[in-house]
Amino acid sequence: MKHILIIDLHAQADELFHQLTAQGYYVHKVNNAFDALVKMETLTLEAILLDFAVPKMDSFWLLVARQTSTPVIVIADVNNELERINALELGADDYLSHPINVRELQLRLNVLKRRSQGSVNDDMRQHVSFDDANYTVNLIDKSLVLTQTEYRLFKYLFEHQGEVVTKAELQQRVLHKKLGRFDRNLDMHISNTRRKLAKGNLPRDLINTVRGQGYSFSF
Amino acid sequence: MKHILIIDLHAQADELFHQLTAQGYYVHKVNNAFDALVKMETLTLEAILLDFAVPKMDSFWLLVARQTSTPVIVIADVNNELERINALELGADDYLSHPINVRELQLRLNVLKRRSQGSVNDDMRQHVSFDDANYTVNLIDKSLVLTQTEYRLFKYLFEHQGEVVTKAELQQRVLHKKLGRFDRNLDMHISNTRRKLAKGNLPRDLINTVRGQGYSFSF
DNA sequence: ATCTAAATGGTAATCGTTATCATTAAGCGG
DNA sequence: CCGCTTAATGATAACGATTACCATTTAGAT
Structure with a gap:
């Protein structure tokens, strides 16, 4: 089973939650950095979705603390160029913006997966x-x-x-x-x-x- | 296997012979009344085809001598009304004329069969x-x-x-x-x-x- | 008459589909 | 969170159409 971790404050992420579940992913959702770290240590994650609406410091910690090569996709405001640049500078692998298209998310995950796994x-x-x-x-x-x-x-x-x-x-x-x-x-x-x-x-x-x-x- | 007896002097009956064979009949061909009687006593015939070109007396004998209800179809000259009438008077069940259409012959056989067998x-x-x-x-x-x-x-x-x-x-x-x-x-x-x-x-x-x-x- | 090739009969294997039942997972009301 | 209901899925076996294969028969040629 493929696991995905979502770190998000919004309740609206339920929609994304269900869509990913329907695509065969096992989705874990947390709303703070601590719970996120627990999940990251417990599970072998396919990807991490990080909403930048969480406090900046937490986001920063997360991106730094991750040991694995698990791809992190930041959900940023596409109109806020600052956020996008910050995200990539902090080490995110990619970024998306609301509303999230599940199909696009999957394609990006495939790309990241192939890139991160070398070319297995x-x-x-x-x-x-x-x-x-x-x-x-x-x-x-x-x-x-x-x-x-x-x-x-x-x-x-x-x-x-x-x-x-x-x-x-x-x-x-x-x-x-x-x-x-x-x-x-x-x-x-x-x-x-x-x-x-x-x-x-x-x-x-x-x-x-x-x-x-x-x-x-x-x- | 369905047996058919042809009594004919003509070599041209070979054509008819093959066509009937191709239709699944087992065709016996004789050229005189005596051989015909032997066949009639030996086999259970589906039908008898009698070419009126054989001597009149032989034809007469055949039509009279037959014990079974085997249908007899006389091959007569269609233009010779005398032959046609003679045939029916002598007890033939039907008549056809050269050239013989195998399809028509089969249809007439079916009709005769149904008629002769009552309506089995x-x-x-x-x-x-x-x-x-x-x-x-x-x-x-x-x-x-x-x-x-x-x-x-x-x-x-x-x-x-x-x-x-x-x-x-x-x-x-x-x-x-x-x-x-x-x-x-x-x-x-x-x-x-x-x-x-x-x-x-x-x-x-x-x-x-x-x-x-x-x-x-x-x- | 004998021989050859094609047509047919028949047993069994192959494979796609369906029947059926057990198991699993999602949704739901407590 | 817990048990219940229902739909989806897994899996064994039955079923049926087709194919493979070989034996037998028949028509036609030599």
């Missing part, structure tokens, strides 16, 4: 090859023999890694038909693919399920 | 009912539980009984896709349906295969 994803990508003829995926030293639909599902998810792909989208783009109210076929293909992953000593959650939304691929 | 087919029809909801066919006292495709295949053939239905036609009308060069799916559905027929003590050849042409339903 790129390395991984080089160790993954797709054999369209035999519906086989080779990752590192394992090779996954899939059926045609499993293969195309897996490949589609892989090519959209980091994003949450809707079931409706998968049904349309991979199976070429509409998603019915009670269709479970996708779940079955995912389930079977995960079983094959497990049998190859690979993590089942290479394919992550985002309840109510769809699935996402991630290393 | 009609009786049968009354004992056959289709349950579209459960893909089940009830004939007389047996009930055939089929799968959806088996059911639709069976019903389509039933509704076209007497005709030879092409595989291409079945594939298009029942399965809604084109018939590929090496497709065997129809054969399998037919095979499985026949097995269910056999399990219900019903004749497998209710569905007749016409090699190279397709299948036909007949009681």
Whole structure:
């Protein structure tokens, strides 16, 4: 599960809270620097969202005190250039402004993640090859023999890694038909693919399920 | 296997011979009354085709000597009204003239068959009912539980009984896709349906295969 | 008549889908 | 925070259409 820490005084952050939760993140929200530090020491965070509305000194502390390479995104007033510059000078990795677009936030997180992790994803990508003829995926030293639909599902998810792909989208783009109210076929293909992953000593959650939304691929 | 006896002197009947064979009939051809009588006593004939070009006395004998209710169709010169009248007076069931259209011949055979057998087919029809909801066919006292495709295949053939239905036609009308060069799916559905027929003590050849042409339903 | 190639019959494997039930997570009222 | 209800998901197995494969039959050629 991916954890995100939000440090914000505003009640309006509830909206952001729910949207991120819906995207599969486990969101922790605090409203002071102390609680934030506790969370930072306790959890492995995917990212930290810091609203600059918290007292400047606290913000400063936070940015200095962080030991990890966890990306910090500051929520600043876009019209207040001073805040933006301050944020970056204090060590923030990026900044956003209200209202926060969840989609944009996710994209920036992906960019930061790739940057901060070196290029782990790129390395991984080089160790993954797709054999369209035999519906086989080779990752590192394992090779996954899939059926045609499993293969195309897996490949589609892989090519959209980091994003949450809707079931409706998968049904349309991979199976070429509409998603019915009670269709479970996708779940079955995912389930079977995960079983094959497990049998190859690979993590089942290479394919992550985002309840109510769809699935996402991630290393 | 349906047997047909042709009594003809002409070599040109070879054409007719092949066409009927192609339609699934087993065709016996003789050129004299004696051989014809032997065949008539040996086989259960579907029909007899008598070319009036054979000596009048032989034709007369044949028509008189036949014990069975096997329909006799005389091949007469359409322009020779005398022959036509003679044929019917002598007891022929119908007449045709050269060149013989196989399709027309089949239709006339169907008519004669239904007439001669009383209305067995009609009786049968009354004992056959289709349950579209459960893909089940009830004939007389047996009930055939089929799968959806088996059911639709069976019903389509039933509704076209007497005709030879092409595989291409079945594939298009029942399965809604084109018939590929090496497709065997129809054969399998037919095979499985026949097995269910056999399990219900019903004749497998209710569905007749016409090699190279397709299948036909007949009681 | 014998031989070859195509057509057909039939058993079994493959795979997509559906049925069914167990498990999990979110929402809700206390 | 706690138990309840309901929808979403995981997973085993049944089901059914298609395909693979091999045996058998048949038409046509030599």
